[in-house]
Each structure stands twice: as C-alpha cells, then as structure tokens.
Amino acid sequence: MKDYSILLYYCYTQIEDPEQFREEHHRLCLDLNLRGRIIIAAEGLNGTVSGLKEDCEKYMAAVKADPRFAKTDFKVDYSDKHAFAKLHVRHKPEIVHSSLRNIDPNKRTGIHLEPEEFKKMKDSEDVVILDVRSDYEFNVGRFKNAVTLPIENFRDFPAKVDELKEKYKDKKILTYCTGGIKCEKASAFLLEQGFENVYQLHGGIIKYGMEAGGEDFEGKCYVFDNRLTVDVNKVNPTVISQCYVCATPSDRMVNCANPSCNIHVAICESCGHEMQGACSEECKNHPEVRPYDGSGYYQKETNGYNPFKGLKRTKANA
Known part of the structure; x- marks a missing residue:
C-alpha cells in the first residue's frame, strides 16, 4: 500500500495580496509536511506537491475551504515516498509563464x-x-x-x-x-x-x-517531479520515443549526467550504463559529470536547505 499522495492542481482566481497569501500558504504546507513547487500570483494558484495521504487530504480540504479556490480540481496519484526533496512556495507574475498576462481564463476560454x-x-x-x-x-x-x-x-x-x-x-x-x-x-x-x-x-x-x-x-507523460514520466495508457499502450544514443525504442527518460547539458531525453538502460548517464561522449567526459546511479535523475543539492526560507516570521513569533 502506498502511503504518499502526489497532487497536481491549479486555480485561476483573483488574489488581492499574493505576497501575504504566499506566506500563509507556505506556513500551511510546512505544518502539513508537504514538499513540492507552488506558484502564487495575482491571477491564482498553481502547484504540485507530495506528502502523506492524510496530510494531503488536510491540504486539499484547507484549499477548497477558501471560496477563492473552491473550484480547484486536484489530480491525485500515489507513491511509496515523497516525489520532491524540498518545498518551494514562490510569488511570481503568472502561475504559468505564458507571455499572455492580458488573458483571464475566467472571462473567456475554450x-x-x-x-x-x-x-x-x-x-x-x-x-x-x-x-x-x-x-x-x-x-x-x-x-x-x-x-x-x-x-x-x-x-x-x-x-x-x-x-x-x-x-x-x-x-x-x-x-x-x-x-x-x-x-x-x-x-x-x-x-x-x-x-x-x-x-x-x-x-x-x-x-x-x-x-x-x-x-x-x-x-508516457512527462511530469515535473522526481518520477520524470508516468504511465497513462491502460488500454493500448505503446512506446514512441527512441534512445537518444542508439535510436532503439525507449521511454526511459533521463537527465544528461553533465550538469552543463542536463537535457531531458530518452536513453535506454543499456546506453545509460555504457554512457554513465550522459547523452554523448563529450558529456560523459565532462569534468563536472555527475555520478550515475542508474536512475538518470539527479536531485539538486539539499545542503543548507531551509524549509522556512522566505517566511517573514519565524514559527516562534507567528
């Protein structure tokens, strides 16, 4: 039985003071031990987070209890561990970078x-x-x-x-x-x-x-968490991508082991080991190449990570 939930959600709605809401939302996520990436803007909320099932249930209930986000549609998947190593709650001009800031989906959309x-x-x-x-x-x-x-x-x-x-x-x-x-x-x-x-x-x-x-x-569907891709088709699944190195059919998505390259491409398991997670000989021999553990995913350094970073008040003073 998988104990963790992974949530994917968004809601276009007006937020009068997005920076204040960002801080309140950051604290809510900390209290519920959630990890992930959340973007808050004057136009709404966009996030993908992971946490224990009961904590995610509390989070969804808290979000929907706010009339501004009552219509939020949560997509819920399950995992045996966190899909993220960190929590980031950020205030940005848009909840998805679109260059279409003039468009309000609440007024007109498909x-x-x-x-x-x-x-x-x-x-x-x-x-x-x-x-x-x-x-x-x-x-x-x-x-x-x-x-x-x-x-x-x-x-x-x-x-x-x-x-x-x-x-x-x-x-x-x-x-x-x-x-x-x-x-x-x-x-x-x-x-x-x-x-x-x-x-x-x-x-x-x-x-x-x-x-x-x-x-x-x-x-497979590319996702923005540690899994990189997920299966979608349970009816007539197929593989359409090819190994970046040898061109054999493969949907095994990896990040190039060279951090200066870091492209997201399909590399089969055989080439992954032969190339040590790199997409080319040049990247394989790069002086900063990262150790390959067989997954093709490289977690960003967590040294010095402080989940309270960005909060204006400490818990003691809240």
Whole structure:
C-alpha cells in the first residue's frame, strides 16, 4: 500500500495580496509536511506537491475551504515516498509563464471537455488535437495524431498561432497539456485570434489517464517531479520515443549526467550504463559529470536547505 499522495492542481482566481497569501500558504504546507513547487500570483494558484495521504487530504480540504479556490480540481496519484526533496512556495507574475498576462481564463476560454467527452470527440474528421506543451514533453508521449509545435517553452506558443491559422482555423481545436493549466490560456488565446471552435481537455493528460484509461495516448507523460514520466495508457499502450544514443525504442527518460547539458531525453538502460548517464561522449567526459546511479535523475543539492526560507516570521513569533 502506498502511503504518499502526489497532487497536481491549479486555480485561476483573483488574489488581492499574493505576497501575504504566499506566506500563509507556505506556513500551511510546512505544518502539513508537504514538499513540492507552488506558484502564487495575482491571477491564482498553481502547484504540485507530495506528502502523506492524510496530510494531503488536510491540504486539499484547507484549499477548497477558501471560496477563492473552491473550484480547484486536484489530480491525485500515489507513491511509496515523497516525489520532491524540498518545498518551494514562490510569488511570481503568472502561475504559468505564458507571455499572455492580458488573458483571464475566467472571462473567456475554450469549452472544457471531461475525459470521456474528449475521448468521443478526438477522432472526428473535423477535429484537430493540439498539444500545447514543450518539445521535450511531447517527444516522450502524446496523443495519437496530435499536432505538436516546435517550442521549448510555453511562452513561445503565441508565435506559432499564425501557422495554425493557415491550416486549422475552420476545424474544431481540442487542446491538451499535462494538467490543464496551459490550455486555459492557450485556448483563450486561440479564441482571441479568431478560432471559433476551441475546446480543452479538463484536467489534462493526467485526468484522462485516471478517468478514461488513457486510450490513444502514446508513450508516457512527462511530469515535473522526481518520477520524470508516468504511465497513462491502460488500454493500448505503446512506446514512441527512441534512445537518444542508439535510436532503439525507449521511454526511459533521463537527465544528461553533465550538469552543463542536463537535457531531458530518452536513453535506454543499456546506453545509460555504457554512457554513465550522459547523452554523448563529450558529456560523459565532462569534468563536472555527475555520478550515475542508474536512475538518470539527479536531485539538486539539499545542503543548507531551509524549509522556512522566505517566511517573514519565524514559527516562534507567528
């Protein structure tokens, strides 16, 4: 039995004093022994955290008890340990870096499709499935026949819309991402740019896997925690990525052992050991190459880590 929960969630809502809320939320997470990454902005809340099941239940209840976040949709997975080594609660201009700060998804966004609705629509002739994630994410897993964009970061998405207009303006556009947050602004931007029939997969790939079996999602889903990727498809799974070194089929995602490179690519187990976790001979022989433990994941140094860093008040003075 797995004792830990991993939560993925977001909520677009107005926060009047995000810095004050950041401090309050930071303290809540500390009290519940949570770890992970949380972003707070005037436009809302975005996070992925891990903790013991009972602590995560308390956290979800506390978040939803605040009327501003009552509609938050938590995607819950389970693990036998923490998915993070640290806790970071940060105040930023946006809850996802998009270069679309003028867009408020609460005013206008694409029609939300629940996983089963998305599953029924995705294969229609007048539909285009649009992946709004970065290239390293969709290279390891994506929906069958999805349109992907050569972008390294979501902030590059707006620059690709003119190309989409030329090919797909009269189609029904079904957008999707990992948990749904990017689609909120991506679909809204498509509507702003003149697309008329725009939809989004509510809860993203993760919820689709949990509620619709993940059918026709090919490969694995890239996630932003220690796991790197997770299985989604329980119906017709397949491997679409290739080993970066030898080009054999592999969905074993790793970070290059050279910290100056650190690219996220698929490397098979055999090449992983032969290359000692590096993506090339040059990286393998780099003077700062990290010891390879077979996982391909390199935890950032925790020396000197202070979970209370950033709080304006100590617990004793709270």
